[in-house]
Amino acid sequence: MSDIPDLSVLNTVYKIIEERSKTQPEDSYVCALLNDPKGINKILEKVGEEATETIIAVKDGNKEEIVYETSDLLFHLLVMLFECGVTPDDISAELARRFK
Ligand SMILES: N=c1c2ncn([C@@H]3O[C@H](COP(=O)(O)OP(=O)(O)OP(=O)(O)O)[C@@H](O)[C@H]3O)c2ncn1[C@@H]1O[C@H](COP(=O)(O)O)[C@@H](O)[C@H]1O
Numbered sequence: 001m002s003d004i005p006d007l008s009v010l011n012t013v014y015k016i017i018e019e020r021s022k023t024q025p026e027d028s029y030v031c032a033l034l035n036d037p038k039g040i041n042k043i044l045e046k047v048g049e050e051a052t053e054t055i056i057a058v059k060d061g062n063k064e065e066i067v068y069e070t071s072d073l074l075f076h077l078l079v080m081l082f083e084c085g086v087t088p089d090d091i092s093a094e095l096a097r098r099f100k
Pocket residue numbers: 013016017020027028029030031046071072075
């Protein structure tokens with residue numbers, strides 16, 4: 001397998017995050033995270049919370065909750081990556097590099 005996996009939805013959300021950081025709309029949750037006085041620690045807190053909620057959903061065996069919480073987790077990971085200057089393409093390239 002040599003094709004890069006399809007992460008187009010993640011790319012689209014990442015682009016929206018990028019756009020919000022430029023336009024800074026007042027009601028933007030992304031901007032609230034990016035501008036939080038705790039800086040990267042606020043985003044990392046959210047990643048930790050969403051990871052825990054995902055684990056609980058898996059333990060409960062509730063598929064709907066697993067989908068919901070994993071989506072929350074992936075979204076917050078994208079905000080974290082944006083703050084670090086890492087793109088979804090960087091991640092897909094790394095995952096593709098690991099194909100055996
Ligand atoms: N995918 C998401 C997304 N997933 C989850 N969330 C928000 O993440 C938060 C989840 O955290 P919690 O459940 O802990 O809720 P909370 O108590 O309000 O959060 P905190 O106050 O503790 O930070 C909720 O406020 C959700 O609305 C998201 N907010 C935004 N997006 C994407 O980001 C784009 C830009 O959003 P805005 O910046 O709000 O315009 C949107 O178009 C979406 O594509």
